[in-house]
Amino acid sequence: xxxxxxxxxxxxxxxxxxxxxxxxxxxxxxxxxxxxxxxxxxxxxxxxxxxxxxxxxxxxxxxxxxxxxxxxxxxxxxxxxxxxxxxxxxxxxxxxxxxxxxxxxxxxxxxxxxxxxxxxxxxxxxxxxxxxxxxxxxxxxxxxxxxxxxxxxxxxxxxxxxxxxxxxxxxxxxxxxxxxxxxxxxxxxxxxxxxxxxxxxxxxxxxxxxxxxxxxxxxxxxxxxxxxxxxxxxxxxxxxxxxxxxxxxxxxxxxxxxxxxxxxxxxxxxxxxxxxxxxxxxxxxxxxxxxxxxxxxxxxxxxxxxxxxxxxxxxxxxxxxxxxxxxxxxxxxxxxxxxxxxxxxxxxxxxxxxxxxxxxxxxxxxxxxxxxxxxxxxxxxxxxx
Amino acid sequence: xxxxxxxxxxxxxxxxxxxxxxxxxxxxxxxxxxxxxxxxxxxxxxxxxxxxxxxxxxxxxxxxxxxxxxxxxxxxxxxxxxxxxxxxxxxxxxxxxxxxxxxxxxxxxxxxxxxxxxxxxxxxxxxxxxxxxxxxxxxxxxxxxxxxxxxxxxxxxxxxxxxxx
Amino acid sequence: xxxxxxxxxxxxxxxxxxxxxxxxxxxxxxxxxxxxxxxxxxxxxxxxxxxxxxxxxxxxxxxxxxxxxxxxxxxxxxxxxxxxxxxxxxxxxxxxxxxxxxxxxxxxxxxxxxxxxxxxxxxxxxxxxxxxxxxxxxxxxxxxxxxxxxxxxxxxxxxxxxxxxxxxxxxxxxxxxxxxxxxxxxxxxxxxxxxxxxxxxxxxxxxxxxxxxxxxxxxxxxxxxxxxxxxxxxxxxxxxxxxxxxxxxxxxxxxxxxxxxxxxxxxxx
Numbered sequence: 001x002x003x004x005x006x007x008x009x010x011x012x013x014x015x016x017x018x019x020x021x022x023x024x025x026x027x028x029x030x031x032x033x034x035x036x037x038x039x040x041x042x043x044x045x046x047x048x049x050x051x052x053x054x055x056x057x058x059x060x061x062x063x064x065x066x067x068x069x070x071x072x073x074x075x076x077x078x079x080x081x082x083x084x085x086x087x088x089x090x091x092x093x094x095x096x097x098x099x100x101x102x103x104x105x106x107x108x109x110x111x112x113x114x115x116x117x118x119x120x121x122x123x124x125x126x127x128x129x130x131x132x133x134x135x136x137x138x139x140x141x142x143x144x145x146x147x148x149x150x151x152x153x154x155x156x157x158x159x160x161x162x163x164x165x166x167x168x169x170x171x172x173x174x175x176x177x178x179x180x181x182x183x184x185x186x187x188x189x190x191x192x193x194x195x196x197x198x199x200x201x202x203x204x205x206x207x208x209x210x211x212x213x214x215x216x217x218x219x220x221x222x223x224x225x226x227x228x229x230x231x232x233x234x235x236x237x238x239x240x241x242x243x244x245x246x247x248x249x250x251x252x253x254x255x256x257x258x259x260x261x262x263x264x265x266x267x268x269x270x271x272x273x274x275x276x277x278x279x280x281x282x283x284x285x286x287x288x289x290x291x292x293x294x295x296x297x298x299x300x301x302x303x304x305x306x307x308x309x310x311x312x313x314x315x316x317x318x319x320x321x322x323x324x325x326x327x328x329x330x331x332x333x334x335x336x337x338x339x340x341x342x343x344x345x346x347x348x349x350x351x352x353x354x355x356x357x358x359x360x361x362x363x364x365x366x367x368x369x370x371x372x373x374x375x376x377x378x379x380x381x382x383x384x385x
Numbered sequence: 386x387x388x389x390x391x392x393x394x395x396x397x398x399x400x401x402x403x404x405x406x407x408x409x410x411x412x413x414x415x416x417x418x419x420x421x422x423x424x425x426x427x428x429x430x431x432x433x434x435x436x437x438x439x440x441x442x443x444x445x446x447x448x449x450x451x452x453x454x455x456x457x458x459x460x461x462x463x464x465x466x467x468x469x470x471x472x473x474x475x476x477x478x479x480x481x482x483x484x485x486x487x488x489x490x491x492x493x494x495x496x497x498x499x500x501x502x503x504x505x506x507x508x509x510x511x512x513x514x515x516x517x518x519x520x521x522x523x524x525x526x527x528x529x530x531x532x533x534x535x536x537x538x539x540x541x542x543x544x545x546x547x548x549x550x
Numbered sequence: 551x552x553x554x555x556x557x558x559x560x561x562x563x564x565x566x567x568x569x570x571x572x573x574x575x576x577x578x579x580x581x582x583x584x585x586x587x588x589x590x591x592x593x594x595x596x597x598x599x600x601x602x603x604x605x606x607x608x609x610x611x612x613x614x615x616x617x618x619x620x621x622x623x624x625x626x627x628x629x630x631x632x633x634x635x636x637x638x639x640x641x642x643x644x645x646x647x648x649x650x651x652x653x654x655x656x657x658x659x660x661x662x663x664x665x666x667x668x669x670x671x672x673x674x675x676x677x678x679x680x681x682x683x684x685x686x687x688x689x690x691x692x693x694x695x696x697x698x699x700x701x702x703x704x705x706x707x708x709x710x711x712x713x714x715x716x717x718x719x720x721x722x723x724x725x726x727x728x729x730x731x732x733x734x735x736x737x738x739x740x741x742x743x744x745x746x747x748x749x750x751x752x753x754x755x756x757x758x759x760x761x762x763x764x765x766x767x768x769x770x771x772x773x774x775x776x777x778x779x780x781x782x783x784x785x786x787x788x789x790x791x792x793x794x795x796x797x798x799x800x801x802x803x804x805x806x807x808x809x810x811x812x813x814x815x816x817x818x819x
Contacts, residue, residue, distance in 0.1 A: 037752035038716075039733030044647025048721040048731060108716015108731065108753025115696040115715050126695040126719050187689050187809040188725025264664055341727040341806075342656060342680075343663040346646060404554075480588045482710050485702035493591045493766045505588060509746065537751040538711065540743060547745035 001149060004378035005371045011223070012374065019367040026360010029353045030105060038108055041354035046346035047337040051354050052106035054329040055361070058208070059095045059102070060179045061201060061328065063136065065209020066092035067172035068239050074165050080231050083380075086151075087220070087228065088213055089144035090372040092172075095209075096137040098365035103130075105357060125181045132175045139168045144372075152379045176201050183336065191269035191336045194257070200250045201328075207243035208324040210236045211317035218314055220373065226380045230310075237313050241301040244320055248298050251291065251327075269335045272345065280345045283334055290326035293319050440524035446516045448546075459514070460497050474535070477505040507535060509543035516546055593768030597785035599705040600684065600760050601814040602771075603796045606676050608780040614655040614677035620776035621653040621681075621758070626749045628739035638738050650730035652758040653681045653773055661817075662805060673819060679773070679781070682707060682728040682758040683805065683813030690720035690729065699755070705786075705814060706760045716753040725809050729757045786814065 033040050043050040069088035072078035104110050121127050143165055150157045180198035187193065194200075214236045217228040258266045271277055273287045297319045306312045339345045350358070408414075449457060459466050461473075477495065484492045495505040503510045515521045518541050526533065622629065630645045640648070655677035658669070662678075684707045691701050698713040699720050721729045732752050740749055747763065750756055760783075761771035769775075774783045784793035802816035 037732065037734035039644075039648055039752075042647075044733065045649050045651075045721075045730055046647075046727070048718045103717075106717070108718070108755075109714065112696075112713070112715045115698070115713055119696045119713065121695050121697050124693050124695040124719070126693065126717060130695070182719070183722075186693070186723045186725075187811065188806070189722065336722075341663070341725050342660040344660060477588070478712055482708070482712065483700070484588070485704060485706075485708070486697075486700050488703055490590050490596065491594065491702075491704070491762065491766045492588045493594070493763075494589050496587045496589055502589070504591065508748070538748040540745055540748060542745055544746040547743075 001145070001152065001375050001379065002371075004375045008374060012370075015370055016367065019363045019370065022363035023360050023367060026357045026363065029356045030360065032353060033105075033357060034110075038106075040351060042349050042351045044346060044348070046340040046344070047334060047348035049106070049333050049337070050348055051329075051333075051350040051358055052102045054333040055358055056099045056102040056106070057179060057201075057332060058325055058329045059099045059365070060133070060176055061205025061324075062209045062212055063092045063095035063099060064172045064176040064202070064205045065213070066140065067169050068206055068210050069213070069236075070165065070172075071169055072235075075169065078235075080229065080235065084213070084217060084228050084232050084236075086144055086148050086376045086380075087216060087373065089140045089147075090376055091209070091213055091216065091369060092140045093137060093144065093372060094365045094369035096133055096140070096175075097368050098361055099133055100137065101361045101364060102358075103133075105361060125178060125185060129175075129178045129182060132171065132178050136168070136171055136175050139164060139171060143168060144376075148376055148379060151383065154383075173202065176205050183332075188341050189336045190263075190265040192332075193266075194254060196250055196253060200247065200254070203243050203247040203250055204324045204328055205243075207240050207247050207320050208328075210239045210243070211320040211324075214240065214317045215314060215321070216369075216373070218310065220377055224377045224381065226377045226384070233310065233313070234308065237301065237307045237317070240317060240320055241298070241307065244294060244298045244301065244324075247324070248291075248294050251294075268339050268343065272338050273331055273335045277339060277345050280347050282347050282349060283331065286326050287331050290323045290331065293323035294327070297323065437528065440528045441520075442524050443517055443520035444515075446514060446521075448514045448516065460495065460501070460503055460510075471533070474507055477507070481505050506543070508540045509545070512541055513543050513545055516542065591767050595765045595768055597704045597765075598787040599686075599785060599814070600765075601705070601784065601786040601793050601816065602681075602760075602774070603782040603793055603800075603802065603816045603818060604679050605780050605782065605796070605800075605818045606673075606678065607818060609677060609679065609777070611655070611677050613776075613778060613780055614679055616776045617679060617773040617781065618651070618653045618655065620772040622651070623742065624744050624761075624764075624772045625652060625747050626736075626740050626744050627652055627756075628736035628749075629741065630739050632741060633739050634741055635738060648733045650732065650736065650756065652730070652756070653679060656680055662803070676819075678817065680726065680728070680805075681773075681815060682724075682760075683726055683811070683815045684758075684760055686812035686814060687810060689723040689725065689809075689811060693719045693723040695719065702762075706762055707757075708762060709755070709757055709759055711748075711750055711754045711756065714754040716755065718755060720755055725806050725811060726813070729755050731755050 041050060041052075066088040069081050069085050073081035073085050104113065107113060116127060116130055143161060146161050147157050177198045180201040183189070183192035184194065184197035214233055217233050217236070221227045255270070258270055268277065272280070273283055275281065276284050297316050300306045300312070301316050301320075306316060334348050338347065444457075461469070466473075481493055484490070493505055495503050495510075497503070512518070518536075525531075621627070627650050630640055630648050630650075633639055658674055658676065658678060659666070661680055684705055686705065688699075688701055688707050690699055691697075691707060694700070695717060696713050696715055698710045698715070700708055700710070702708050716731070718731055721731060732750050732754055735752050737749055743749070761769070761773075764771060771781075771783055774781045782792050782796045784791035786793055786797075788794065796818070797816060800818040802818050804813045804816055807813070
């Protein structure tokens with residue numbers, strides 16, 4: 001089926017070329033990072049995880065959100081989603097590839113990555129994270145590819161595939177839960193030491209992922225002959241709405257617990273993010289934009305008028321993506337590390353090489369996404385012809 | 386659509402569709418193969434025609450020269466060392482750093498089969514006698530194109546020699 | 551050529567797998583360890599639970615600096631404030647990020663954050679020496695995915711620089727900010743190389759190891775030797791050790807005990 005990815009319009013080739021170019025640029029800067037060390041990023045002794053791990057966290061959420069299209073279709077026979085499950089699964093493949101790449105890019109010694117497999121350590125959450133992430137990648141490739149191929153030949157999927165599909169549903173929840181557990185089990189980091197970390201991650205994921213999927217469906221409809229369907233997009237919109245509402249609610253739960261209990265260790269991180277400490281307030285405007293944006297998006301999405309108009313839906317989905325990214329991609333990391341365990345404030349901001357490497361990995365992910373979507377969409381176009 | 390359905394009860398290779406044997410794109414394929422072979426043998430091209438001399442390991446370091454001829458023996462016999470020094474150093478590394486992990490006491494000394502004891506340390510034992518890394522270690526390593534990654538952390542000059550200076 | 555694309559890819563994939571697993575099998579089955587004994591050095595100090603008492607009544611700024619200098623000197627810890635080549639000089643913000651410190655001094659409100667109470671003025675400016683606490687229940691060991699940091703039987707939380715993959719999970723897990731990472735090559739910033747200990751490469755985490763290499767040769771940790779009695783080091787489970795005596799005589803506080811890490815560095819204030 002990959003032959004479908006090799007032929008396309010000039011626009012398709014152009015997109016592939018641009019993405020490949022950005023990826024190549026990011027790769028060159030990564031070589032510089034390998035030679036100099038992770039010091040070319042903005043990370044340091046106090047903020048020891050930064051942009052790369054933040055992207056990884058955000059993208060694990062996007063990957064997990066594939067379950068939001070798989071579950072209704074396979075478990076509850078919501079036939080309408082039959083058109084878009086493949087898009088969700090391929091988005092998951094692209095997202096998990098980006099996750100794994102971000103982890104590799106963030107490692108100090110990527111040449112020693114196999115130590116994780118040579119010396120398995122079940123008490124380490126990171127060990128499990130690597131297993132579930134790779135497992136999810138394989139699952140989605142297996143399921144997506146087989147279902148698409150069977151659809152192409154107009155045969156039902158093979159029976160042995162069903163258990164894997166059912167497995168992918170709790171597995172999706174697990175990848176994001178395990179990633180949340182990376183943060184939620186650390187005794188020294190008050191911002192992360194909350195039982196609600198995993199639920200917050202999931203709600204934010206199920207808002208961001210389907211929002212991205214909605215935008216992708218609209219793009220697919222605009223630029224190809226395959227129409228994912230108005231009903232499908234509306235259902236995705238409803239999923240985004242409820243997920244973002246729950247996400248905002250969880251955020252207010254956090255605020256209450258932290259500020260009503262008045263424990264300094266927990267309050268300081270929120271203070272840094274939303275007000276700044278001692279004049280150091282780099283993230284304040286971003287965090288306020290994020291939370292206000294999320295509330296605005298939630299309130300507007302609830303209104304069926306805004307949701308049913310696909311232009312406003314697209315805009316609101318874009319807002320959801322940006323605000324959840326700011327919350328998880330920027331706020332989560334820095335909020336956890338600032339102030340440090342000695343209550344000192346060291347601010348963090350990504351450097352230019354760090355940003356370019358990040359863009360390179362995103363470009364790689366979108367490259368994979370474009371190729372896979374081309375295959376899926378071409379086959380669907382072919383079927384409907 | 387039952388296309389490419391050539392699997393019968395005997396497996397994959399029975400009753401394949403009759404395809405006319407034709408070498409498509411002959412010129413492009415052969416050109417590609419030639420370019421591939423050229424690229425894959427690229428590392429060999431610079432050394433074509435040259436004779437690389439055998440490694441000349443020098444033992445004329447101050448510490449070795451000070452010893453009497455009969456006392457000049459390494460921890461283990463030369464042939465053994467040549468074959469096993471890599472494994473030995475790795476074992477030293479794992480034992481010295483991690484012995485306590487297995488509940489064993491922290492060990493630091495290597496005892497040869499004939500009872501001599503040495504501190505298990507590349508820098509402070511091996512490099513004490515073999516203080517000429519370039520004329521000794523690098524000779525064979527360069528010849529065999531081996532890049533041991535010890536030297537990024539471990540120093541070339543041990544305590545005794547550094548204090549002597 | 552009579553073979554279709556799918557068949558070709560299948561055969562190629564299988565051959566690759568066989569080739570790779572052949573190499574893997576060779577690695578697993580090849581001859582193992584060297585046949586020779588490794589033993590303890592004579593005079594090695596043995597303990598069941600090493601601990602340290604920092605007597606702030608005997609510690610002043612000068613002594614605290616000496617202790618930190620001694621530690622950093624014998625372990626080749628880079629000093630980013632003073633590069634070997636002046637051209638390598640760094641911005642202060644960058645120095646703050648790259649800084650590697652195994653032992654350093656902080657004031658009370660940083661060493662014991664959250665303990666806001668009235669206290670003698672003197673205590674507010676005392677140089678509390680901070681280091682890895684070699685906790686009995688270390689969160690850093692719990693999170694390390696390769697056991698590159700592990701708790702020894704004698705209580706020391708050890709660091710295996712050979713195995714560390716540089717994921718920095720341990721740095722996130724430590725509640726005491728005791729760990730440092732090599733964000734770049736440290737060697738240009740190690741002015742006087744101490745030949746008895748290696749340097750580190752980029753990409754690994756490092757921290758105080760209670761001078762395990764010195765204990766194995768019968769020596770006290772470098773900071774203890776430089777402290778002129780302000781630092782007491784010994785075996786907590788040995789009734790007759792100086793540490794036990796000191797703890798019986800003085801009341802001590804520890805950092806962030808409510809987190810359950812059971813730190814083994816005690817402070818006499």
